[in-house]
Amino acid sequence: MILFQAEDISVRFGGIRAVDSVSFDVRQGEVFSIIGPNGAGKTTIFNLISRIYSSTSGKLIFEGKEFTRTPSWHVAGLGIARTFQNIELFPNATLLQNLLIGRHCHSNVGFLSQLAFLPSVRNAELKHREKAEDVIAFLGLERHRNALIANLPYGVRKVVELGRALCIEPKLLLLDEPSSGLNVEETESMGFWIEDIKKDLGITVIMVEHDMALVNQVSDRVMALNYGKVIAMGTPQEVQTHPEVVKAYLGGEVESAA
Amino acid sequence: MRYLFRTQYRQDIALWRHNGDRFWYAVLAVLVLIAPSVLGEFYIGELGAVYIFAIAGVGLMLLVGYTGLISLGHAAFLGIGAYVNAVLLAQGVPFLITLPVAGLFTALCGAAIGRPTLRMSGLYLAIATLAFGSIVGTVFQKWTAVTGGFDGFAVPTPYIFGIAVEGATGIYYVSLVVLAFVLWVSANLLRSPIGRAMVAIRDSEVSAQSMGIHLARYKTLVFAVSAGMTGLAGALFAHYVRFLAPDAFDVLLSVQFVTIVFVGGLGSLRGAILGAMFVRLLPQFIAIVRDDLPFGIGRLPGLEPSLFGLVLVFVILFQPGGLNGMWLKAKQWFQAFPFKRQTSFRRQKSYAKSERLR
Numbered sequence: 001m002i003l004f005q006a007e008d009i010s011v012r013f014g015g016i017r018a019v020d021s022v023s024f025d026v027r028q029g030e031v032f033s034i035i036g037p038n039g040a041g042k043t044t045i046f047n048l049i050s051r052i053y054s055s056t057s058g059k060l061i062f063e064g065k066e067f068t069r070t071p072s073w074h075v076a077g078l079g080i081a082r083t084f085q086n087i088e089l090f091p092n093a094t095l096l097q098n099l100l101i102g103r104h105c106h107s108n109v110g111f112l113s114q115l116a117f118l119p120s121v122r123n124a125e126l127k128h129r130e131k132a133e134d135v136i137a138f139l140g141l142e143r144h145r146n147a148l149i150a151n152l153p154y155g156v157r158k159v160v161e162l163g164r165a166l167c168i169e170p171k172l173l174l175l176d177e178p179s180s181g182l183n184v185e186e187t188e189s190m191g192f193w194i195e196d197i198k199k200d201l202g203i204t205v206i207m208v209e210h211d212m213a214l215v216n217q218v219s220d221r222v223m224a225l226n227y228g229k230v231i232a233m234g235t236p237q238e239v240q241t242h243p244e245v246v247k248a249y250l251g252g253e254v255e256s257a258a
Numbered sequence: 259m260r261y262l263f264r265t266q267y268r269q270d271i272a273l274w275r276h277n278g279d280r281f282w283y284a285v286l287a288v289l290v291l292i293a294p295s296v297l298g299e300f301y302i303g304e305l306g307a308v309y310i311f312a313i314a315g316v317g318l319m320l321l322v323g324y325t326g327l328i329s330l331g332h333a334a335f336l337g338i339g340a341y342v343n344a345v346l347l348a349q350g351v352p353f354l355i356t357l358p359v360a361g362l363f364t365a366l367c368g369a370a371i372g373r374p375t376l377r378m379s380g381l382y383l384a385i386a387t388l389a390f391g392s393i394v395g396t397v398f399q400k401w402t403a404v405t406g407g408f409d410g411f412a413v414p415t416p417y418i419f420g421i422a423v424e425g426a427t428g429i430y431y432v433s434l435v436v437l438a439f440v441l442w443v444s445a446n447l448l449r450s451p452i453g454r455a456m457v458a459i460r461d462s463e464v465s466a467q468s469m470g471i472h473l474a475r476y477k478t479l480v481f482a483v484s485a486g487m488t489g490l491a492g493a494l495f496a497h498y499v500r501f502l503a504p505d506a507f508d509v510l511l512s513v514q515f516v517t518i519v520f521v522g523g524l525g526s527l528r529g530a531i532l533g534a535m536f537v538r539l540l541p542q543f544i545a546i547v548r549d550d551l552p553f554g555i556g557r558l559p560g561l562e563p564s565l566f567g568l569v570l571v572f573v574i575l576f577q578p579g580g581l582n583g584m585w586l587k588a589k590q591w592f593q594a595f596p597f598k599r600q601t602s603f604r605r606q607k608s609y610a611k612s613e614r615l616r
Contacts, residue, residue, distance in 0.1 A: 050468050076470030088468075090461035092525065093454075096270070101458045105470030107451040111479070114450035115443050121450055122271065129267040168469070 001028040003204050004172055009048060009058030010228075018044045020228040021058070026172070031198055031205045033215045035239070036225035037248055042208040043085055044228075046174050049206075050082050051075050062172065076105040081170035083161045085177045085208075091150040095141060095160055098149060099132040102167030135163045139193065155186045162193065166201070173197065175207040179214050187214055194218045212240065224248070271449050290434060294427045303426035303498075304538060309433035310494045312534035313440050315518040316527060317487030320444060322516070323524040324453070325480045326460030327376065328384045331391035332515045335485040337398055337507030339364045339492025341405055344413045344502055353416035353423065357436075357493050364489020365482045372481030376474065391512055398504035411502040423497070433494050440487050444527055447483070456480055488515075510563065517566055521573050523580025532581035540565065 004026040011019045019041045026032045034042045047053045049060060051072035060068045062078055070078070081102075090098050107128065109121045136142055139159050144152055149160065158181065165173055178194065179187040191214050197203050198218070209215050215222060215236055222239040224232040232242035239245055262269075262276060274280045294302050314336060321327050343360040347353060375386040398405050405411055416423045416432075423432055447453045455476045458466035467473055496502055514537050522533025541562055548556035555561065573580055579587075591598050 052464065052467070071472075072467045073470055073472040076468060082468055084465060088462045088465035090458050090465070092461055093457050097454055097457065101454045101466070101469050101471075104451055104455060104458075109451065111452070114452050115446055117446035117450065122268070125271050125449070126267050129270065133267075164469070 002026070003028045003063060004049075004206070005059075005061040006045070006049075007059040007061065009045075009055045009060065011044060011048060011053055011055050017228050019048065019055070022225070022228070022230055023058075024223055024230065024233065026204060026206055027220075029198065029202060029204055030220040031194060031207060031218045033207045033209055033219040033222045033236070034225060035209065035212075035215060035222060035245075036231075039227075040225040040248075041228040042225055043176055045225075046082060046176050046206075046208060049075075049080065049174060076168050076170075079169075079171035080174065081165035081168040081172070082174035083165050083176055083178065085180060087154075087157050087161055089149045089157055089161055089164070092148065094146050094148055095144050095152070096129075096132060096136075096146060098160060098164050099135055099167045100128055102164040103128040103131060105168060131169070132167055135166045138166070138196075139163050154181050155183070158182060158186070158190070159193075162190075166197070166203075170203060173203050173205045175205060175209075177208055177210065179209060179211045187211060190214070191217045216240075273445055294430055299426050302430050304542065306426055306430040306433050307498055308534050308538045309430070309437045310491050310498055311515075311518060311538055312531045313433070313437050313494070314488045314491035314515055315522065315530035315534045316437075316440050316444050317484040317491070318515050318519050319522070319524075319527060319530040320447070320456070320487075321480055321484040322519045323526065323529070324448065324460060325456040325477065327379070327477060327481070328516070329387040329481075329484070330384050330509065330512045330516065331371075331387035331389075331394070332485075332488050333507045333509065333511035334391040334394035335364050335368060335488040336492035336495055336511065336515075337394060337504075338367055339489030340413075340496035340502055340507075341398065341411070341492075342489070343493035344411055344496045345404060347414045347416060348411075353418055356416075357490065360493035361486045361490040364492065365486030367489075368485025369478055369482035371485075372478040373474070376477040376481060388509060388512075391507075391509055395504060395507055398507065405502070405504060408504065413496045413500050413502060416497060429494065429497050432497075436490055436494060440490065441527060444487075448527075452476070452479070514566070517570050520570055521580050523582030524578075526580075526582040528585065529580050529582035532585065536569075536581060537566075540569075 002025045006022060006024050008021050008023050009019060010017065010021050022041075022045065024032075034045065036042055044053065048055050051067075051070060051074075055068060058068070059066055062080065067075070067078060090101060093101070107124060109118075109124050113121050136145060139162065141156070141159065141163060144156055144160075149157060152160070158178065162175070162178065165175075175194070178190050182190060194205060194207070195218055198205060205218075207215075207219070219236050221234065222232075222236050223230060224239050224242065224245045226244070226248040231244040231248060232239045234242075264270065269275075274283070293305065297305070314332065318329065318332055321329055339360040342363050343356045346356040346359060351359075371387075371390055375383060375390070378386055399407055401407070402409070418432075423429065448456075455466065455471045458469060458471055459473060459476060463473060499506065518530060518533035518537050520533070521536050522529030522531070544562055544565065548561075550556070577583055
């Protein structure tokens, strides 16, 4: 079953076509990786999906419904969560508060009841807390629970950001370079978590990643981009040996293209 | 040293963390309740003014300290609250109605102003709110039919259930009740989804948006709440000064409110109260020592504003946690006694508004 589709999406910044008629579809329950050299438009695609940018043309479809013009604050409510390449946590809040902010799209208590902190708000808060605690247990963050993000090491913050996205209870998770800035061991555990997220939580993942070992470990399918265009799509092996991909990364001449 | 062993999630959202909190706040409550029977008229008047400024300070703290939005126009909201309250009282409306109406009306003004201006941020927002403040100030001066202009407006004595709220003590108790209410509401907001959304907006707008937070809606909401609280303070301020003059609500007053927030310590309700104490008591202190200062410093015009400015600069440079930060350090020192070490208080990166991703 197809969960997410991008149909022919393009975006231009001035004269630059950052994303140029890209189409792909992501199936329910798979890990779909996007690779490509720097500036290929990978993160731009994420920003298009989370509606921080508006596409100049094309369609975005999630669960059969188009959301190309949905406001960005509505995207989380649809069930699409994301992380950021350069960690966008809330540094002056505790880890727990960060996770609870991830629960925001599930809160439906009114303004006045929050002012008075009525029992309905209290019960909702306790439920959110329970969910956040599940995520803390899932990612093994117990000992940092009440630490300020600003005081946590980079590797942990990366995991917290993943946790915050999981608190949204998404159907589709966008991971923007989950391994960037992590050491070998941390990258390895990130790989296991992504596999767990897929198998145990049943969440579909779209991942932008440079670490090919991680891509090979977790991906079901890979799409390669260069200059905003799709140059290859298929299993990790197919894409890595694809002549266009080799050319994009190594810059060599490719016989078949000549 | 107390180590809190949490066994239930509800402990995290409780207003009082432990029995020590309950005890000390109860002691504080008793002290402020019996203060009028112990202290003289002058001190009670000043303390009442501290409460009034603390109410406005809490309102501005929600906006500046928790949501990361600046406002240099809050004196205007104080003025709106004051005039609405006074004008309605003069029409014969009872005080128990004029007070909440003053707050609600000011909140509506805040929402109306917030909606367009909150698309801006940082310096631009500061300028926009500054402009709003001076527009409202001009309205107070020129709309003589309602405000009396420079002739001023004598504020009628309020009655609560037929009892006149007169003198310093009456205002003191009413302000105390309103301050307690405002603190309770703020604490509730801060432990609710709205409070977390505010912190999220302060720390990273882009990711707040990706978490499903409607930026414009929440900014407007907080601006309205902040303005409303300041309006309540204004209604009480009218009774404190008893005679409204339009030039009381100028930009200097707005700067004083900002000083409350910064000197008190960004991101803490306690800071708003400590800051209000500082801002109200510094002028009194200057008045006392003025004559004893050497080289005729005491006779210099503008001594007070320059001291405010100086303190603001020093606090931002050397004590970004403000008075609340000092309080926390002192507390930690006593708790850890005699094991305080230099590194215990080493400054961590503290909250500063960055302009990234805008």
